[in-house]
Amino acid sequence: MNFASDNWAGITDAVMGALIRANGDFAPAYGNDTVSARVTARFSELFETDVEVHFVATGTAANALSLAAATVPGGLIFCTTEAHVTTDEFGATEFYTNGMKLISVATRAGLMQLEALEATLRRYPKGGRFGHPTLLTVTQATECGTVYPLDHLRALTRQARAAGLTVHMDGARFGNAVAALDATPAELTWKSGVDIMSFGASKNGCLGAEAIIVFGPGRFPHLATLRQRAGHVVSKARFVAAQFEAYLDADNWLKTARHANAMAARLRHGIASSGTARLGWDSEANEVFPIVAKPTIARLKAAGAQFYDWDATSLPENTRLGDDEDLIRLVASFATRPDEVDHFIEVLNT
Ligand SMILES: Cc1ncc(COP(=O)(O)O)c(C=O)c1O
Incomplete structure (x- = not known):
């Protein structure tokens, strides 16, 4: 992951x-x-x-x-x-x-x-x-x-x-x-x-x-x-x-990019329908920026997910981080597998 x-x-x-x-x-x-x-x-x-x-x-x-x-x-x-x-x-x-x-x-x-x-x-x-x-x-x-x-x-x-x-x-x-x-x-x-x-x-x-x-x-x-x-x-x-x-x-470059974008879309869909996290904003390319509760972030990391915490200043004016939340960045690539995405969403939902 x-x-x-x-x-x-x-x-x-x-x-x-x-x-x-x-x-x-x-x-x-x-x-x-x-x-x-x-x-x-x-x-x-x-x-x-x-x-x-x-x-x-x-x-x-x-x-x-x-x-x-x-x-x-x-x-x-x-x-x-x-x-x-x-x-x-x-x-x-x-x-x-x-x-x-x-x-x-x-x-x-x-x-x-x-x-x-x-x-x-x-x-x-x-x-x-x-x-x-x-x-x-x-x-x-x-x-x-x-x-x-x-x-x-x-x-x-x-x-x-x-x-x-x-x-x-x-x-x-x-x-x-x-x-x-x-x-x-x-x-x-x-x-x-x-x-x-x-x-x-x-x-x-x-x-x-x-x-x-x-x-x-x-x-x-x-x-x-x-x-x-x-x-x-x-x-x-x-x-x-x-x-x-x-x-x-x-x-080849468009095939790899389409795959990366599709994996990011799969992440976005999973996050938007998770009930435990929300998207900081919508995106179309291969990077996804969800807002996730800190204990969930810890759980995802413990399960082996790797990602960076992200600077929240890019959030839209009407979107605020709760005390217990952080913004994270997820990047998909040509090498991202659908089962990795699904596992991430599964851990997010547990
Ligand atoms: C938007 C953007 N421009 C430029 C670069 C710079 O690339 P490099 O790390 O090869 O210097 C990056 C790298 O992450 C990037 O995300």
């Missing part, structure tokens, strides 16, 4: 097989191999436009370097309160951007609210005395397991573009978002005003495969240099490419 994180899951057989096959012979280093070239072409096909692809080792590097690519001295980056870039990355963005400032915008269940963005942009106008509005970053799927429907995403990016901002998407769980929405990767990115994205694959079945995708090659001329200086030009890049190739082949 491991619901700690999709980062705790292993690697899919498809990706492992591709790694073994890529290990057969010598190949040019630093991305000059044929698999890397194929993967770049594959990404262009996937996104239905020419893209520039830069592999990096971690999602944190993908975020920080993407945002650094649009660096402006004294620049401001608008993100959500829960954004991984502001909560979990130890100032990586501030570091790589020479101290650009992250400004948090209020959310509902991790989703940036249009009115909140408008109000924040009014507070930080172009030419104002607090810094230069430069970037908007949104996470899809969000840190709260929710996803931006196309119209919501487009309303945000329209507002951002009107304010002259470059738009970045943190797609650490992009597969889960695509699987949850009836929209194409192109519609969810550049067709909706996204300029650059972090495309994550590690959480959804790879060993370590993260990429920065630029919609429109050459738009960020310093990105290649920044990646080199940051130490993210992987020497044996063919192994990263091989992972992506297997990941994207035959919709």
Whole structure:
């Protein structure tokens, strides 16, 4: 019953097989191999436009370097309160951007609210005395397991573009978002005003495969240099490419993401009908946030369930934790089994 994180899951057989096959012979280093070239072409096909692809080792590097690519001295980056870039990355963005400032915008269940963005942009106008509005970053799927429907995403990016901002998407769980929405990767990115994205694959079945995708090659001329200086030009890049190739082949990435989302839905259904716990908010991707009584949490842990307690500040205004309750986070992955979910719900109900 491991619901700690999709980062705790292993690697899919498809990706492992591709790694073994890529290990057969010598190949040019630093991305000059044929698999890397194929993967770049594959990404262009996937996104239905020419893209520039830069592999990096971690999602944190993908975020920080993407945002650094649009660096402006004294620049401001608008993100959500829960954004991984502001909560979990130890100032990586501030570091790589020479101290650009992250400004948090209020959310509902991790989703940036249009009115909140408008109000924040009014507070930080172009030419104002607090810094230069430069970037908007949104996470899809969000840190709260929710996803931006196309119209919501487009309303945000329209507002951002009107304010002259470059738009970045943190797609650490992009597969889960695509699987949850009836929209194409192109519609969810550049067709909706996204300029650059972090495309994550590690959480959804790879060993370590993260990429920065630029919609429109050459738009960020310093990105290649920044990646080199940051130490993210992987020497044996063919192994990263091989992972992506297997990941994207035959919709493998959507199959694993659909499974993870379905396991999360099974958890949500079990929790909502349990009578002993309730959902902090509804979510659509592979993360579930229930409110559970403390003795029940202890019982679940004693039965071998693994999960993290979660910060309750994301709860909607009208939802309060009782003294005896905590908010927890459950994450499903490609490796989550239905019987694990059912066992969790069984323990919850005893
Ligand atoms: C939304 C989001 N973005 C970025 C990251 C960063 O990924 P990494 O741990 O590979 O640096 C994570 C990792 O949990 C994440 O959840």
